[in-house]
Amino acid sequence: MQRLLSNIDINQSQNSITKQARHLSLTNSLLSGFLHETLHAEILGKKGMSLDMHTPNKNLNLRLENLWRDYCDEVFSDVEELTLLHLIRDGEAFIHINGTDLEVLDPLNIDHSFTNERENIYYGIKFDESLKIPLAYFFLDKDSKLIKLNAKNIIHIFQKVTANQVRGLSKLASIILPADQVDKFKQAEIQRARLQSEITGFFVSDEKGFNLEPITPNDNDAPKPQAVLPTKVEVGNMNYIGSDMKAEFINSHNPTNIEFFIKQTNRESAKALGISYSTLTGDLNDVNYSSIRYGGSAERRGFMRLQNFLIRKLHKPIFKVFLKNLALDSKLPPSQIELALNNFTFKAQGWEYIDPYKETMANKIALESAQKSLSDILREKGKELDSHVEELKKESEIYKILNENKVQGAKR
Numbered sequence: 001m002q003r004l005l006s007n008i009d010i011n012q013s014q015n016s017i018t019k020q021a022r023h024l025s026l027t028n029s030l031l032s033g034f035l036h037e038t039l040h041a042e043i044l045g046k047k048g049m050s051l052d053m054h055t056p057n058k059n060l061n062l063r064l065e066n067l068w069r070d071y072c073d074e075v076f077s078d079v080e081e082l083t084l085l086h087l088i089r090d091g092e093a094f095i096h097i098n099g100t101d102l103e104v105l106d107p108l109n110i111d112h113s114f115t116n117e118r119e120n121i122y123y124g125i126k127f128d129e130s131l132k133i134p135l136a137y138f139f140l141d142k143d144s145k146l147i148k149l150n151a152k153n154i155i156h157i158f159q160k161v162t163a164n165q166v167r168g169l170s171k172l173a174s175i176i177l178p179a180d181q182v183d184k185f186k187q188a189e190i191q192r193a194r195l196q197s198e199i200t201g202f203f204v205s206d207e208k209g210f211n212l213e214p215i216t217p218n219d220n221d222a223p224k225p226q227a228v229l230p231t232k233v234e235v236g237n238m239n240y241i242g243s244d245m246k247a248e249f250i251n252s253h254n255p256t257n258i259e260f261f262i263k264q265t266n267r268e269s270a271k272a273l274g275i276s277y278s279t280l281t282g283d284l285n286d287v288n289y290s291s292i293r294y295g296g297s298a299e300r301r302g303f304m305r306l307q308n309f310l311i312r313k314l315h316k317p318i319f320k321v322f323l324k325n326l327a328l329d330s331k332l333p334p335s336q337i338e339l340a341l342n343n344f345t346f347k348a349q350g351w352e353y354i355d356p357y358k359e360t361m362a363n364k365i366a367l368e369s370a371q372k373s374l375s376d377i378l379r380e381k382g383k384e385l386d387s388h389v390e391e392l393k394k395e396s397e398i399y400k401i402l403n404e405n406k407v408q409g410a411k412r
Contacts, residue, residue, distance in 0.1 A: 011123050014167045015112040018090045021170040025089050028179050030266065030280055031172065035089055038279060040081055042303050045349030048072065048080050049307070049315050054386060055343040060336055064344075067331075071100075071322060079104055083157065083314055092158035092168025094137070095314070096149065100325050102318070105154075109140045112167065123167050126151075157313045175269040182265050189258050274302040300351055307348035315346045350381035 025035050051068045053061035072080075079095065082104045086093035094105040111124040120127045126136040126148075134151040141147055158168030172179075270280040276295035278284050284292075323340055326332045332340075366372035375385045 010162060010165055010169050011167055014091065014123070014169060015108070017170050017173050017176070018108060020176050021089055021091075021172040024172060024176060024179055028183070030269075031175075031179065034273065034275070034280060035085060038275075039084060039088060042351075043084060043306055043310070043348075044080060047349070048077055049311055049346040049348055051319070052345045052347050052387060053340065053343060054345070055339050057336070057339070060340065064340055067326070068319070068322065075100070075102055076318065079318075080310075080314070084310065087157055087159075087168070087310075088171045090168065091170040091173070092156065093314075095155040095157075095318075097153045097155065097318075097321055100322075105139060107168070111138045111140050111146060114138050114146070125156075125166055127166075155314065155317055159309070171273060174272045178265050178268060182262055185258060185261060275299050296351075304348070311346045311348065319344065319346075347383070347387075350379075350383065 025031050051065050053064050055061055079102045083093040083095060086104065086107060090107045092107050094107060094110060096103040096105055114124045115122050120129065120131060121138070122131075124138045125134050126138070127133060128135055134154070134156065136151055137149045137154050137156070139147045139149050158165075161169050266281055267277045270277045273280065276292075276299050278287055278292065278295065279299060320341065323332075323337050327334060327337045363372065363377050367374065367377065374388075378385055378388050
């Protein structure tokens, strides 16, 4: 493990680290909860990244948003979640595009062992002469047959740590060894506590009593009495022992260092993952408003950065393919496709206020003093100004109708 993590060649060690990270994501309860629950809830939320069209044609905007929503329900939502999991746990994600169909490929099936420098093939990827642009990916199918996939149909998403990196590095790489040490420490303490709970104490010989050392038999010596030592105790029963023996009991096990060690290791793991200790562990004992607001702000900036990275690397390329397929199916004319390509954005979810009253008042003061715009405040909540204005208009119309009905009811 130490040799693995000290290997400075990320491309060579990537495959082994990915396997270790997958094992850890299943056996470590905190990391499993983070990867399979917290990550999706904080980054994607209930609806994932939502499409916001802002062309001058409102009917086109509404139609494209509805078509995209249907496509997400049928195909893209599952791809979105699985891509996020692969990106953080494995360090990279591969999406194979086949018309309107999308398939997330297992990174371990992009043959990491396949390298041919003469053909510009490195770790399962063939590059052009500049070694910068991928031309093909070599995929192992279920029969271990190597299949060459055109790079034009593959979206490869990963965050670089070094300039020459061609494969992704797991986000869990730096915490594999500490997490393994915590697990071993916990197992050792559990075994020690179990043994001490099973072994109550020992019977030892009194200095004036029998000699319990082995005695060499002698024909001239008369038989001497033998000491009989109890070998077990039972709850509710007491055995009589003679004055030649005394009992010494083992002190109960009280691990004093394990809590501090585990807590400190979890803090370091949380820092490596870019989240707060309370988010990783659910431990809110030492939290107050100031600390959770500071930690939450830093954490959310990291979440927003990851959201923007996903939108840039996944959502925008997939949406462009989606528009291209609409044109091929003659569902939209080329002029509207071109208009849509230049007038779309994706909105990520925002987050609830930690203290609604305090933060709302702070935003009010910032707005009145021109330190923030309404767009800034809405963007923090995952909303766009135009969408917010449209919602207010709709609500105003509904309130107007309700008030009219109320007045008519009063007249009757």
